[in-house]
Amino acid sequence: MTRCKIKLSLRIQAEPAEDELVFAQQLGMDCAYTWVRADQRDYEFLSNLRRKVEDFGLTLAMVGNLDVGKCDKIHLALPGRDEMIEQFQTFVRNLGRAGIPTTTFTWEPAGAWSSEPGHTRGSAEARRVDLAEMCARSYTHGREYTQDEIWANFEYFMERMLPVAEEAGVRLALHPNDPPVPELGGIPCLIHSHECYERAFAIADSPYLGMEFCVGCWLEGREEFGDVLQAIRHFQQQGKIFIVHFRNVSSPLPVFVETFLDNGYIDMYKVMRAFCEVGYEGPMTLDHTPLLASDPAKRAVTAYAVGYMRALIERAEAELDCRRMSKTQNA
Numbered sequence: 353m354t355r356c357k358i359k360l361s362l363r364i365q366a367e368p369a370e371d372e373l374v375f376a377q378q379l380g381m382d383c384a385y386t387w388v389r390a391d392q393r394d395y396e397f398l399s400n401l402r403r404k405v406e407d408f409g410l411t412l413a414m415v416g417n418l419d420v421g422k423c424d425k426i427h428l429a430l431p432g433r434d435e436m437i438e439q440f441q442t443f444v445r446n447l448g449r450a451g452i453p454t455t456t457f458t459w460e461p462a463g464a465w466s467s468e469p470g471h472t473r474g475s476a477e478a479r480r481v482d483l484a485e486m487c488a489r490s491y492t493h494g495r496e497y498t499q500d501e502i503w504a505n506f507e508y509f510m511e512r513m514l515p516v517a518e519e520a521g522v523r524l525a526l527h528p529n530d531p532p533v534p535e536l537g538g539i540p541c542l543i544h545s546h547e548c549y550e551r552a553f554a555i556a557d558s559p560y561l562g563m564e565f566c567v568g569c570w571l572e573g574r575e576e577f578g579d580v581l582q583a584i585r586h587f588q589q590q591g592k593i594f595i596v597h598f599r600n601v602s603s604p605l606p607v608f609v610e611t612f613l614d615n616g617y618i619d620m621y622k623v624m625r626a627f628c629e630v631g632y633e634g635p636m637t638l639d640h641t642p643l644l645a646s647d648p649a650k651r652a653v654t655a656y657a658v659g660y661m662r663a664l665i666e667r668a669e670a671e672l673d674c675r676r677m678s679k680t681q682n683a
Contacts, residue, residue, distance in 0.1 A: 356665050357632075358596075358627060358633070358636050359382035359383050359413070359633070360635075360636055360637075360661065360662070361384060362375075362383070362385075362637065362638075362654070363384070363385055366387065368404070368405075373407075376410055377408055380658075381410060381658070382410065382635075383410060383635045384405050384411070385413050385414040385637065386401070387415070387416045387417060388401075389417070392417075393446060394446060395446040398449075398450035398452060399450040401415070413454060413634075414453075414595060414635065415447060419439070420443055420457070421458065423436050423440075423461075426440070427459055427502070427539075429501070430493075441512070441513065441516045444513070444522045447522045452522070454522065454523045454524075456564055457525075457527070458527040458528075458529070459529065459542035460530070461493065461539055462492040462493070462536070465481070465537075466480065467480050467482040467485050472610070472642050476642035476643055476645075477642060478640075478641075478642035479610045479640055480610075481608055483531065483606035483607065486531075486536060490538075492536075492537035493538065493539065496539075502539070503542070506555065510555055514561065522560070523560050523562055523594050524561050525562055525595050526549075526552060527563070527597075528543040528563075529542060529544050529569075530572070531569070531572050531608075532544040532572055532576060532605075545573065546578050563595075564595045565584070565597070567580065567620075568597060568599030568600070568601055568610065569597075570583060571599075571616070571617070573605060574604040574605075575604070581626045584627060585629075588627075588630040588632055589630070595634060596634065596637070597639035598613070598620070598623075599640055600612070600614075600618060601617065602617060604617070610640050610642065612656075612657070613641075613661070614660060621668070624664035625664075628665065636661070641654070
């Protein structure tokens with residue numbers, strides 16, 4: 353009988369309350385992940401966090417830190433770049449000592465961009481992006497940067513980070529720019545297409561650099577990224593998918609609203625089935641999701657979405673079993 357080996361992962365606080373971890377248990381999650389503050393990047397904190405998570409039968413699959421993972425000094429070669437890279441290196445070494453296998457980063461010196469919130473089914477508030485509005489904004493860092501500068505800075509970073517990651521046994525998962533467009537605020541976006549990922553992996557040439565495969569970003573930038581199902585097969589074959597972000601949107605750019613998994617422009621069952629078919633065994637997490645009424649902690653919408661994801665997995669398992677039986681009978 354077919355069993356997809358996808359590991360469902362839930363975001364927790366860096367200092368999780370017991371009820372958070374019980375909630376993850378009750379949902380049947382396999383993994384947890386979190387973002388820590390700068391003062392929580394030390395080995396002692398990370399190892400204690402891992403033990404606490406494991407006490408609830410979960411694996412701590414990823415820990416990130418925004419100070420180094422989204423650092424404009426690193427991305428734009430600003431004063432203090434080498435110091436921030438050294439801090440990132442120390443963080444990765446501590447992750448390795450603590451037995452935490454993956455961290456994530458995004459080449460977004462001004463963060464992920466959004467427009468005024470929008471609404472989806474039932475007037476649920478959700479993140480919205482309007483590219484025309486974004487393109488009218490001024491420079492975020494005082495001038496226009498070139499693609500050559502951005503890629504040179506990425507190469508500089510990789511030369512210094514990869515040896516540390518390889519020695520520590522910690523994988524670096526690179527998330528695409530969100531929204532995935534060629535430029536925002538005068539700064540070229542490093543990862544806004546399939547080809548950008550290929551270039552980044554060629555520069556790194558290491559099994560320790562991979563991707564956070566963000567389904568939402570793939571759908572946002574449909575023409576630039578190409579067919580999401582083909583991309584899943586391609587990058588899984590290369591061993592480059594470290595983490596999956598599972599999200600649906602109302603439409604591709606230039607305007608979209610993030611929506612419920614069953615309410616976007618793509619059938620998320622096809623996406624889930626593709627991950628099962630290719631044998632993806634890593635963490636998969638519910639990404640951004642709309643707000644439900646009277647659900648400020650997002651417990652209800654999380655439970656709804658995780659249940660939906662689990663049902664998609666079970667349906668994919670059943671379909672793959674049927675295919676296999678049919679091939680056997682016809683052989």
